[in-house]
Amino acid sequence: MKHTLSVVVQDEAGVLTRIASLFARRGFNIESLAVGTAEQDGFTRITMVVSGDDHTIEQITKQLHKLINVITILDFTDIPCVERELMLVKVNAAPNVRSEIIEISQIFRARIVDVADDFLTVEVVGDPGKMVAILKMLNKFGIREIARTGKVSLTRESGVNTEYLKVNREGIRGALSNL
Known part of the structure; x- marks a missing residue:
């Protein structure tokens, strides 16, 4: 199972290296990693996606807490949250299919950010x-x-779990149509 961990650390040189080394020494793989400044000066938020069962994640969390620069750790897996990612995709785009790629991009509310003779880059x-x-x-x-x-x-302060809504959308529609 994939878990999303949010780790707030003191913004000091070498913190990310120590965290990555901790994972490497124990044979854990980080599938996704995003690092940026946190809401307070002097702190950094590290968001990582890791695979493992609950026991494995518990062990990772305990090991992270032992690192002196780690302030807080939160596992978002079972908590309603807002998740986003940015992706750039360079696609082959011959003139005869270009309009289809643009249409697909519009459906997904993506943007064309670069155009070349035979390529489109989609954000x-x-x-x-x-x-x-x-x-x-x-x-x-x-x-x-x-x-x-x-x-x-x-985390979603509203507490609304959109994943629950997505999974149960069809069940909700069916129940409403029976009214």
Whole structure:
């Protein structure tokens, strides 16, 4: 199972190296990593996606807490949160298929950010599911390059779990149509 961990650390040289070394020594893989300044000066938020069962994540969390620069760790896996990622995709775009690629981009609310004779570069921002879906649609044209940021997440203060809504959308529609 994939877990999204948000780790706030003191902004000091070598903190990211110590965290990465901790994962490497124990044979854990970081699937996605995003690092940026936090809401307070002197602190950095590291958002990482790691695979493992609950026991493995518990062990990772305990090891992270032992590092002196780690302030807080939050596992977003079962918490309602907002997740976003940025992806740039360079797609083969011969003139005869260019309009189809632009149409697909519009459906996904993506933007064309570069145009060349035989290529289009598409910028996509959204949740990781959106990334997978648009790549599936663009794959038939031939993808030349992909660059992705890591996933970033913040908890939803409203407490609304949109993942629950997505999963249960069909059940809700069915129940409403029976009224």
